[in-house]
Amino acid sequence: YGVWAPILPALGVFEQVVLWDYRGEIKGEEVTVSVSLSDFLLSALWLLVMWVAARNLPGLMEIILERWTSQDPGTRYASITVTRYLIVAIGLVVILSGLGLQWSQLQWLVAALGVGLGFGLQEIFANFISGLIILFERPVRVGDMVSIGNQTGHIKKIHIRATVLEDFDRKEIIVPNKKLITEQVTNWTLSDTSTRILLDVGVAYGSDPREVESILRESANSVPGLTQDPPPGVWFMGFGESALNFRLRAFVADAEVRMDTTSELHYAIEKALRDHGISIPFPQRDIHIRGLEGLNLVPPQEPKTT
Template identity: 45%
Template structure:
């Protein structure tokens, strides 16, 4: 037992040997070990606290999932910032001695970490302003999918192909973002339809409305509508406008279902869907030779 205590005392003496100085305060290996362990513990416990707040505490309120996620993330970042300062003081590191180090880090941030800081600040803005939230259907650039997580540096989006795409937060601040479910989960779909000249336009309108009414994913209110948009080169161009709340995440499915119904209705009622036609005229030079 005495041998063990002597060994511990010897190790403690070595750990308390100063290895560098910050200002006038010595920094020992023991202080660095404390710092690393406490910082790791801080990140672990703050993550657990965020999970408890989002999945248990705030579920008792009427807050939606996106608001709970944002609140939990903001609380975690605040605890990390305060806890880091407390840990530095607990480890015996003089904060005033970090001024020079902070200046050096600031220069490094200005040159090498611009994108990281930009994305982090953008993440904070997203959490406060909430232009997007977890569960939203968004389109940013060429990426379209559902937001499943908003982090400090990036946002995770899952597409209809079950592909996870990590989007930097700055994209949502600097680029145009289409949020299909920002206000309410009610979206109008536009289905272009072309019919041949000479078709009964009133019959076309009736058939299109019947197809929309027969689809369970199309809302009755607001009611679907049909518009004759233009006189095209090959036919009359109509547009079926239908509202839905159930398939905004799978717009292609609703469009396909309506197109199937339209084609069947047109075929049964003799409505022709035109295709491009070209008239070719051949002239001769009076001697029977084409020119």
């Protein structure tokens, strides 16, 4: 302050530069209020403060929440996003007030915005409201694995208008927020990360069904990714055209490793059946051609050499 104190009186010249006047109300009386260059520069300073705060405070808040609280990533992301919205909203109110823009002067803008929402901007507004519902109600969270239509992946970011879904090919799919609210969405990890695996296995006729059931159950119990509560189950489903059909049901503790666990289960079942001499058949067909009984079939003769 000691360095800048001699300069501060010189800045008062900005107060003398009037940019515009507006009619305001002070203690119930209408007066003419002037907006000076000093007010404009102060509003610009508030704009800079708002921009810096909106960019940096949410990141600082995320570090504090991650270190000192036990909130999950989805809750932290929702809190940080709402904080950023509040910073921008408060900053705009302060800036507009400093420039002399009052509610009475903004009514025409609000009316025009309402007309725009009724026509061309209604989808954008619907996506914005849907984004707020997602942040507060949290049907999906950042990091959740969801299925939307024929797309499955992880929620990466939730923006004002749309949500970013990253599929298993590492492609980012932009999904409008309204779609997450109005359409059916499967959240694989909302309240329980476990998921079920159903595996159909066919063995050759002549195999002992009880032995096959025991082999399948032991194979499932040997795979580390499968849970024991509930335990794996095996059922003899029926007699197929070429095989005795069994169904194995098991649960994976974490949906993230569903495919890896399913692959390990396939390896374990194939090896166990091969070790016990039980084959997995493939469809076979016998072809009978009628009308060949009365034909005199002459075997082909080898050509004579000269």
